[in-house]
Amino acid sequence: MEGIYFDNNATTRVDEKVVEAMLPYFTEQFGNPSSMHSFGNKVGLAIKKARMQVQELLGAEHDSEIIFTSCGTESDSTAILSALKAQPERKEIITTTVEHPAVLTLCAWLEKDGYKVHYLPVDNKGRLDLEEYKKLLSDQTAVVSVMWANNETGTFFPVVEMAELANAAGAMFHTDAVQAVGKVPLNLKDTKIDMLSVSGHKLHAPKGVGVLYLKRGVRFRPLLRGGHQERGRRAGTENTTSIVGLGKAAEMAMEAMAFENTEVKRLRDKLEAGILAKVPRSFVTGDPDNRLPNTCNIAFEFIEGEAILLLLNKFGIAASSGSACTSGSLEPSHVMRAMGIPYTAAHGTVRFSLSRYSTEAEVDRVIAVVPEIIAQLRKLSPYWEGDGPKEEAFAPVYA
Amino acid sequence: MWDYSEKVKEHFFQPRNAGVLEGANGVGDVGSISCGDALRLMLKVEPETDIILDAHFQTFGCGSAIASSSALTEMIKGKTLDEALKVSNQDIADYLDGLPPEKMHCSVMGREALQAAVANYRGEVWSDDHEEGALICKCFAIDAVMIEDTIRANNLSSVQDVTNYTKAGGGCSSCHEGIEEILVKVMAERGDSFKPGTPAKEEAKPAGMTNLQRIKKIEAVLESVRPQLRRDGGDIELLDVDGKTIYVSMTGACAGCQMEALTLQGIQQKLMEELKEFIKIVPTKAGALSRASCNP
Numbered sequence: 011m012e013g014i015y016f017d018n019n020a021t022t023r024v025d026e027k028v029v030e031a032m033l034p035y036f037t038e039q040f041g042n043p044s045s046m047h048s049f050g051n052k053v054g055l056a057i058k059k060a061r062m063q064v065q066e067l068l069g070a071e072h073d074s075e076i077i078f079t080s081c082g083t084e085s086d087s088t089a090i091l092s093a094l095k096a097q098p099e100r101k102e103i104i105t106t107t108v109e110h111p112a113v114l115t116l117c118a119w120l121e122k123d124g125y126k127v128h129y130l131p132v133d134n135k136g137r138l139d140l141e142e143y144k145k146l147l148s149d150q151t152a153v154v155s156v157m158w159a160n161n162e163t164g165t166f167f168p169v170v171e172m173a174e175l176a177n178a179a180g181a182m183f184h185t186d187a188v189q190a191v192g193k194v195p196l197n198l199k200d201t202k203i204d205m206l207s208v209s210g211h212k213l214h215a216p217k218g219v220g221v222l223y224l225k226r227g228v229r230f231r232p233l234l235r236g237g238h239q240e241r242g243r244r245a246g247t248e249n250t251t252s253i254v255g256l257g258k259a260a261e262m263a264m265e266a267m268a269f270e271n272t273e274v275k276r277l278r279d280k281l282e283a284g285i286l287a288k289v290p291r292s293f294v295t296g297d298p299d300n301r302l303p304n305t306c307n308i309a310f311e312f313i314e315g316e317a318i319l320l321l322l323n324k325f326g327i328a329a330s331s332g333s334a335c336t337s338g339s340l341e342p343s344h345v346m347r348a349m350g351i352p353y354t355a356a357h358g359t360v361r362f363s364l365s366r367y368s369t370e371a372e373v374d375r376v377i378a379v380v381p382e383i384i385a386q387l388r389k390l391s392p393y394w395e396g397d398g399p400k401e402e403a404f405a406p407v408y409a
Numbered sequence: 410m411w412d413y414s415e416k417v418k419e420h421f422f423q424p425r426n427a428g429v430l431e432g433a434n435g436v437g438d439v440g441s442i443s444c445g446d447a448l449r450l451m452l453k454v455e456p457e458t459d460i461i462l463d464a465h466f467q468t469f470g471c472g473s474a475i476a477s478s479s480a481l482t483e484m485i486k487g488k489t490l491d492e493a494l495k496v497s498n499q500d501i502a503d504y505l506d507g508l509p510p511e512k513m514h515c516s517v518m519g520r521e522a523l524q525a526a527v528a529n530y531r532g533e534v535w536s537d538d539h540e541e542g543a544l545i546c547k548c549f550a551i552d553a554v555m556i557e558d559t560i561r562a563n564n565l566s567s568v569q570d571v572t573n574y575t576k577a578g579g580g581c582s583s584c585h586e587g588i589e590e591i592l593v594k595v596m597a598e599r600g601d602s603f604k605p606g607t608p609a610k611e612e613a614k615p616a617g618m619t620n621l622q623r624i625k626k627i628e629a630v631l632e633s634v635r636p637q638l639r640r641d642g643g644d645i646e647l648l649d650v651d652g653k654t655i656y657v658s659m660t661g662a663c664a665g666c667q668m669e670a671l672t673l674q675g676i677q678q679k680l681m682e683e684l685k686e687f688i689k690i691v692p693t694k695a696g697a698l699s700r701a702s703c704n705p
Contacts, residue, residue: 192614314469324422389428390428392469393447404447406439407438
């Protein structure tokens, strides 16, 4: 596939070395790790190795704290539902307005069952108010679920500090870290984080594999029952090939961590500065000083994101947008709305997310193409005239 | 990525009649900023004849919103105002070889802009009575507001009722949970509570067609698309109806043509609307099927 792939927060390409590590486990090493013969035994050892590779990446104290799952969403659901089941006397959840739908949709569903869910708001840079958080914590709080880094803007949340506060209130703390793992050095053994979700395909492992980190001693109630796999905490025959792949990807992520935070960050900063300098009425959303090194989310005022993506795609450039039309819903991104970004800008947000495979030439090409595309669409926009917004504001009859 | 037709892409990448129209004497500004669309339609109308001499647009919106606007301007140029007002949103979608169900509102916006621009030319005030909610049923493109209003107006209490009155939920059935949620909400307003398993209202049940009636309807739909196919040197033939599966054969230039899948999709949609049920259209070679059906 030729083209410039700047949508790595959606998914990443599987590293060739990861594929290489996986291949034997489709054919020669096809055994079921539970079997009592050497076909199974060898695969069991490979899974053990993968578990230790992930343990290393997360800075977990024990390899038994790593539970392999099918994806980030399964890990999120398992963590939150387990916390509620394990503490039936506590009926409240604290989360944020900008979580991934994997958490938000589950919370909305739990509300129907009588759970009280508190949604922490964010300010215009996507930051949480910790004072507000402290007020919400109580002996009713079963679990706090706050993402490590936001998938749309890349903004970090102070999860380590928030976990300590939750712990002091006797509540469990879960973090959806699918965007952060592999880009941020983690040392979970020194934190009060009880549960953490990982998704393989965000860090150059295949789709269909994830991890739930579960700190030793934290009360747990499995979601899937019916087998002794993962020490009875996640029944179901292991996705052996993908688990081996995730292990290899974790090892490679450790090696690339510094590169992600220097070289990838430099390219991201160059891309962002280049676009902002050439496109009037555009701005970065989220907290520019405190975010993932690979992510940049830019709002282009008075035009719509899907139209931008279609034109970018014509130039072979892949990105994503918070516009309503890309999701099939009628509302623009809940993250943009939570930050109070006006509709005319929220619909025109585009997220560029780089990876360690991104190149300087690609960044230069995107900087060259984007201003043309934006100008072309603004020519079509009823809000725009010449070089800026129409003087006489366009005010349509709204449906 | 949306599955846009070539026609939609073409009108998006090379929009016709984009930009300000100097000397416009009818302007319609409509939009739904929350769903990310806004459109200004500008008309130059000849006062003596009411003929639209020129039409331009400016659109804030997605690919299909821009394509719908472009198509609309092409469709109404040269028409009188009364003729132009007969253009429905479905006509706009048809002109573009169809729009994904989530995007049908883009063609609705085009139709509204036209009404607003004509009202503006005639010195009338146009007000919008169309409210739109989240898309619930993707098979028939029915949104939440439509479902809510219908439940209220007819005192509905079951998913089957909603399907009978709006078609929503009559297809793949994955939206039944969403419909139940709306029922819970609206029924609570009238002090009622939703109970699964409530039978549908008697009088609303569809009369039920005999096999012969169904086949006649299917034939009628195929007949209605036949002239268009023949114009392109092709044809379609009904081979068999097996429950919800309708076997057809495409002949002439249509067989294996690049547009075959798209054409069939359009015909399937039309059939579903006519029959008011979820059906699947399967292209088959004439000989293959007769053998298969002789051997149950």
